[in-house]
Amino acid sequence: MFQPGQIKDYHALNTALDHLLAGEDDSVSHLANASSLLNYFLTDVNWVGFYTMKNGQLQLGPFQGLPACVTIPVGRGVCGTAVSEQKTMLVADVHAFPGHIACDANSKSEIVVPIKVNGEIYGVLDIDAPITNRFNADDQVGLEAFVQVLEKHLTAATV
Template sequence: MFSQINYEGSVSAQYETLAKQLDALLTGEKNRIANLSNASALLNQFLSNINWVGFYIMHEGELVLGPFQGLPACVRIPVGRGVCGTAVAKKETLMIEDVYAFPGHIACDAASQSEIVIPLILNDTVIGVLDIDSPIKNRFTPEDKFGLEQFVETLLTHIV
């Protein structure tokens, strides 16, 4: 079922392998929570220099904490607030080099220095976000953004 993959080669090749591993891991499972849980665990294993990775799910007009790996987190985030809520409002990935320079940043973990948030969009509707924090400023690169957006595209095929 799940086996350790040696992530070697270019960053794009590593993310391509990761997306394939996610697809294999989730194939046949229909439960959204189980699939989001395994997706966050897989990213936690794959990514270096992160301190939180997980999902917030849209519920009754706001983001609510979903499956994650890391310290306890904020439970509810209004749309338009913080990096996650802003990514929902804009329907676009936000890559923040320094979270303390982001207006309205919500500090769930004081160790977080940079963040990337990718909206989960189905039929033009945001159903949640993938949120990843790092204790290092400027942790996330354009290659990470592209690779994580591909990861989310693969994930979306398993949570409809």
């Protein structure tokens, strides 16, 4: 397949995710394995994880990295903005993003992809990097496809 930290092919990564989640029906397990897979195979990242919607705000879910902010209001920071605008946020320099929430001072760039289940915002995939300009259009396309695979399995999940 591919070596840790050397992902060049999101299609292969997304296929691996699909096989990893097949036959399982627990949403927390899906998110935990998805964050682990991304953390293991992406280079130059310092936080990979999920926030899910709970009581009208984003609540910390499974992740890989240092401890993180527990709740994020919709419309605040990169994650909250991704939810309010219902679109991927690709931020080259988080310090230039108005209202950025600094959970980890080492983070310099970020990509956040909204997750929808049954047409409703379920949460977001959030990935931070310790370098500016870490994420590009190829990453956005690949990670949006990754989230589509995840959405398929979350839709079928029972928990």
